Amino acid sequence: MSTQVDYYELLECERTADATTLKSSYRKLAMKYHPDKNAGCKNSESKFKAVSEAYEVLRDPQKRAAYDRYGHAAFANGGGGGGAQDFGGFSDIFESVFGEFMGGARGGGGRQQQRRGADLRYDMEISLEEAYHGKSTEVTIDVSAQCDTCDGSGARPGTRAKTCQQCNGHGKVRAQQGFFVVERACPVCQGTGEMIADPCPDCRGDGRVDKTKTLSVNVPPGVDEGTRIRLASEGEAGPRGAPAGDLYIFLHVKRHAIFEREGTTLFARAPLSFTTASLGGSIAIPGLDGETHDIKIPAGIQSGKQLRQRGAGMPVLQGRGHGDLVIQVDVETPTKLSLRQKELLEMFRETETGDECPASQGFFAKLKGVFAGE
Structure with a gap:
């Protein structure tokens, strides 16, 4: 044309x-x-x-x-x-x-980007009190770290890597596959574009050696089950000086003897004597904040009723304020009574009119009506 x-x-x-x-x-x-x-x-x-x-x-x-x-x-x-x-x-x-x-076949003609080191995971168990207050601690891990002898280059000190002859330093090789031209990492140098002629005696050309590292970890207040803390560049070192991966600390909160948690809300079940439930009063609940919280009990409270103490729950992670403390009341029927207590309860029963327990009175009245055909 x-x-x-x-x-x-x-x-x-x-x-x-x-x-x-x-x-x-x-x-x-x-x-x-x-x-x-x-x-x-x-x-x-x-x-x-x-x-x-x-x-x-x-x-x-x-x-x-x-x-x-x-x-x-x-x-x-x-x-x-x-x-x-x-x-x-x-x-x-x-x-x-x-x-x-x-797949970005031409890629500017440069060598393949260095392979980043692998990320690592560490599981840490903490108490609910530690989750509330936060903590500073240390963890010890075994990791592939940069070789100090060759500074991660993989080459014996005093020598240098040479250009890969297979890919001429590009780190990639090209192949025609029908309609498309495809580029792949060079199989000889694994995409680095370089070959180690005289490898470092300590890391054998990899640029990494196994080490044990002790790292400081700051657990902030308010963390929850599964919270992940990232320690940048504390994972495995990349080969031949490539960037290191990250270390992720996964937190697991141990089950507490008293409190259960849902977000920033703390829940607890409190058994209550039937006299306190009837007459009202208060109960003292020690909180995770170290304070004693007085929970007021209204007279006539029923089992299952929940009472809320604002601001006595878990702290907001990386924020301000606290959640709430929720106490669920379980009215306890006494099982061991003295003779005098039984006499007093008998006297109380003789004075009952049915209005004291309207739910019971209503149930039996309804039951009587059903069987009477009303």
Whole structure:
């Protein structure tokens, strides 16, 4: 196809088309005419070259401005346009546009990014009191750390790594797979672009050695079951000086003898004598904050009733204030009575009218009505 055909016509775009429109149109046409999809068709190959040539000019703002002003004459006599490029050049343009569909195949030609070290996990058990107040502690872990002898390079001190001959230092190798060009990490250097000719005697070229480390951990007030604390760069070191991973401390809160927790709310069950439940009063509950909380008991309280003490619960993690303390009352019926207590209760029963316990009175009245056919 003649290079004198208007580039905008070749790309089926208006002259006012923006860069996104030009790129989209080129993708569609390049996919349509690519030789791998039209094996042996000279016409398709010619069209593919033509649309690639057009896009190579129009994607560059300076070349496009020159073309808009002077047309094809702007690139006559080696003026920097298309026309004289070979098929490999057009393939490069194609790959630059379709790179995201091929896993970033070109990637700027640099070596593969260094492999970061692995993250590590450490499980720590704490008490509910420690979760309330927070704590500072230390943990000891066994980890692959940077080799001090070679400073993580993997090479014997006084020597240096050499460029990998397989990938010429790029860290990647390319392979044609049908319609696509695929890049993979170099199997010889594992993507580093370098080879260790004289490895460090301590780490044997890996840049890492096994060490035992003791680390300080700050547990903030208000943590809960499963809270995760991140210690940046305290995980395994990356190979040959690559960045280290992170260490994650996972917290597990031990079951408490009295309190149960739901978010920032603390729950406790308190048995209550039937006399206090009847007459009212107060009970003293020691809190996790070290204070004693007096819970007022209203007269006539029933089992299962919950009483709330504002601000006596768990602290808000990384915030202000506290949750609440909720006490659930369980009225206890006495099982061991002295003779005098029994006499007093008999005297009380003789004075009962039924109004003292309206729920019981209502139930038996309803029961009587059912069986009486009312």
